[in-house]
Amino acid sequence: MNTKVGNLIYKGKAKDVYETEDDQKVIVKFRDDITAGDGAKKESLSEKGFYNSIISSKFFEVLEEAGVKTQYIELLEPSYMLSKKLEMIPLEVITRNIAAGSLLKRFPFEEKQEFEPPIIQIDYKNDEFHDPMLNEDIIIALGLATAEDLATIREITLKINSIVKNFLKERGILFPDFKIEFGRDSEGNIVLGDEISPDTCRFWDMKTWDVLDKDLFRKGESGVMDAYKTVASRILDEEDKKKWNLNI
Structure with a gap:
């Protein structure tokens, strides 16, 4: 990762925001923490930040291509997203x-x-x-x-x-x-x-109505990361998967 991570600006329930050398840009770090019930329920799931960052970057790219302005600049590497600084x-x-x-x-x-x-x-x-x-x-x-x-x-x-x-x-x-x-x-x-x-x-x-999101965690059910990986496997093209070395 070429961009230097600076001082911590903000710590949320599952993401951190850091300064960069450019005062108009920040790095958003996606952590493995997962919460529910206004933070009352909290765990750490291996690779959650990794997959959330890749999924989110894909949606931002799709939206940007369709003319929706976002804070997204690029995914520097999984879990680390370079973004425009917003108020x-x-x-x-x-x-x-x-x-x-x-x-x-x-x-x-x-x-x-x-x-x-x-x-x-x-x-x-x-x-x-x-x-x-x-x-x-x-x-x-x-x-x-x-x-x-x-x-x-x-x-x-x-x-x-x-x-x-x-x-x-x-x-x-x-x-x-x-x-x-x-x-x-x-x-x-x-x-x-x-x-x-x-x-x-x-x-x-669409066929089975199976849940593919954080609701599984809210309800105390298993397979949370399998669900996140399923979403990633469906929305990412082969070039995306190859770029991030994903076998999904």
């Missing part, structure tokens, strides 16, 4: 195509009910307040984003959903829901950040 907006933007997870606990939807158009939910990314759901008025009153910002975020989110959903459909994977985060770049543009991986998305096999 993160403390919002978690959740898009739901199929009813699953916490949505079923909060609202009287039927399990696996499909949504067209998709539901967009925004939560406050704040551990102290346990990531509560927000509406537009509260977001604006807290000074987290403007009405114009939120319209931009919604437009980009729907575009991301369409691109990734179609990309996965061609590879036999359903896309029930996903969480993404945004930040502002040095010019003030709203840009997709964080990651798109089995940690932040639900992926189901």
Whole structure:
């Protein structure tokens, strides 16, 4: 890895962000930690950071090719992603195509009910307040984003959903829901950040509806890394696999 890892800027539940010699770029390190229940449940799974970084970089590349601006620059090596430095907006933007997870606990939807158009939910990314759901008025009153910002975020989110959903459909994977985060770049543009991986998305096999994401860990089931590797094997082309010496 040619780029030097500098001082630690931020330590999250499963990723670290480091300075580089360029003050407009950072290195995001994907760790093997996996958490659930607002961090109450935590383990370390060998190679999780490795696969999450490769999967996320692939999705970022697909989105960039389709015209969606992201913080992604390149994957320096598995687990280490070179990214544009963003001022993160403390919002978690959740898009739901199929009813699953916490949505079923909060609202009287039927399990696996499909949504067209998709539901967009925004939560406050704040551990102290346990990531509560927000509406537009509260977001604006807290000074987290403007009405114009939120319209931009919604437009980009729907575009991301369409691109990734179609990309996965061609590879036999359903896309029930996903969480993404945004930040502002040095010019003030709203840009997709964080990651798109089995940690932040639900992926189901299109034929069997088998779970291929972190839900397995949430439910205490086995095969978490097998599921992550299955996602990688389906979305990566042969050139990607050869580049990272993957036998999947």
